[in-house]
Amino acid sequence: MAGPLTSLKVLDFSTLLPGPYATMLLADMGADVLRVEAPDRVDLTKVMPPFDGKNSTAFSYLTRGKKTLPLNLKQADDIEKVKELIHDYDIVIEQFRPGVMDRLGIGYETLKAINPKLIYCAITGYGQTGPYRDRAGHDINYLALSGVSSHCGRADSGPPPMGIQIADVAGGSHHAVMGILAAVIHRQQTGEGQFVDISMTDAAFALNAMSGAACLAGGQEQKPESSLLNGGSFYxxxxxxxxxxxxxxxxxxxxxxxxxxxxxxxxxxxxxxxxxxxxxxxxxxxxxxxxxxxxxxxxxxxxxxxxxxxxxxLTISEAAEHPQLKARDMVIEVDRGDGKLQMQIGRPVKFSA
Known part of the structure; x- marks a missing residue:
């Protein structure tokens, strides 16, 4: 796809939502993304209804603009293929628990020895360090531990399950893209690659923004329906x-x-x-x-x-028909893989060139 990132080649080992959404954003902006798909491990988004054609709508959306390479990372021959690819691919994104890629023989230090300019981004629930580094979690858990849920919702009913995956996308995906592109600028200036450690809990904690500042510096703990912007006023x-x-x-x-x-x-x-x-x-x-x-x-x-x-x-279907979003090309038609077109959410970042 055309865009300002056409010089970047990304090797994507991620599944589910955070990593694939991040690499979709990079692909939308022109990066060459090669998605490694395990033949013996089904990506849950691939079998998650509803379907449009042979794939789920979520999978078709998250894999747009990417190429796919089936590799079994438990096979020595396929591990060697990854090491060969690293000579040409300068960015790696993975979403395994800490240490998994090392045990497979393709962790950061190993790949860095092959390509010293490699930018390696790992997206996890809790990061590469700390007592929770190996703990399982989901979006709702990251929002809970980061304090976000504590001041959302109504005072008499508690925090609601959100309609979107805030920690996964606004936290993991977007911060991963920011971290990778910052590392690209650093590499342009120094010639050095580096490891980018993205914790979805860290990112969700950072999303507290004004309420976090009020608590940490001002000693004011925000509760549901207690402030100007969370239901405490006519807003x-x-x-x-x-x-x-x-x-x-x-x-x-x-x-x-x-x-x-x-x-x-x-x-x-x-x-x-x-x-x-x-x-x-x-x-x-x-x-x-x-x-x-x-x-x-x-x-x-x-x-x-x-x-x-x-x-x-508005509902999502109503929003898709809103003249403002239509004028901004936020609904596009994409070939779903069999020659038929599928409606998808468009790219939110607009460039003049």
Missing amino acids: DYYRTKDGRWLSVGSLEPQFSARFCDTLDLADMKSLALSQKPEHQQKLKQALKEKIAGKTLAEWQATFADQDACVEPV
Whole structure:
């Protein structure tokens, strides 16, 4: 695929979501990605419904733009093939538990001896060091241990299982790509490759951002529905008459004033600007009652020309048809492997050249 990373060749040993998503991003930006597929070990995304053609939709999406090489890493001949490839491939991504690639005979030190400029990225749940390095985990566990789950959801119901894999993708995949590209720049400057250690728990912990800063430096532990942005203010979701939801993010004075005027709640403007919890709760109750009086379509029409940070909660299929996402080419058609086209999410990074 065309893109700014056409000079990079990536050997991908990963399965499931974090590593394949990272290498898909690299392939989308032009990298030459060769995916090593074990003939005796099925990638679970390959058999995860729903299917479109012979493969699952998830597998088709995550493997787009990549070539595939079947290799049995328990066979000496195939291990030698990996060592031969390393002369030409300058980036390795793997997602095994720490030490597995070493036991197979193709760990970082071994491959580095063959290609000193090699950039080797390992994505794991807890990283290459620490007491949890060999522990199993999933996205929900990384979010729990990193503190993210503790301040999400509702005070009376606890943290929700997220609709997307935050630690896997926003944590593991994106940080892996950042780490690899930073290592590429370092190699351009010094000629040296290096090992990039990505822990999905580390990355999820870093995603705490403002709430983490408030806790560590300010001593303020954020709880569900306790702050401006996690349900403690009128910045929230509201159910409509037809059971849909409307998002309200009208925080700034000019937006909150326009929002209240549009809802014929001009007398609530001062509450929107107040930091007092009781004022915010009074406003939220008024908004719940007001917004429940019309359907989502009616509210969309009401706010269509109002610059007030109010938007409908769309399904994925609805979002795919939204004129903004369509204008940004965020839905594309890709050959699924049998000559037929499949609709997929497009590349979110746009380049001028």
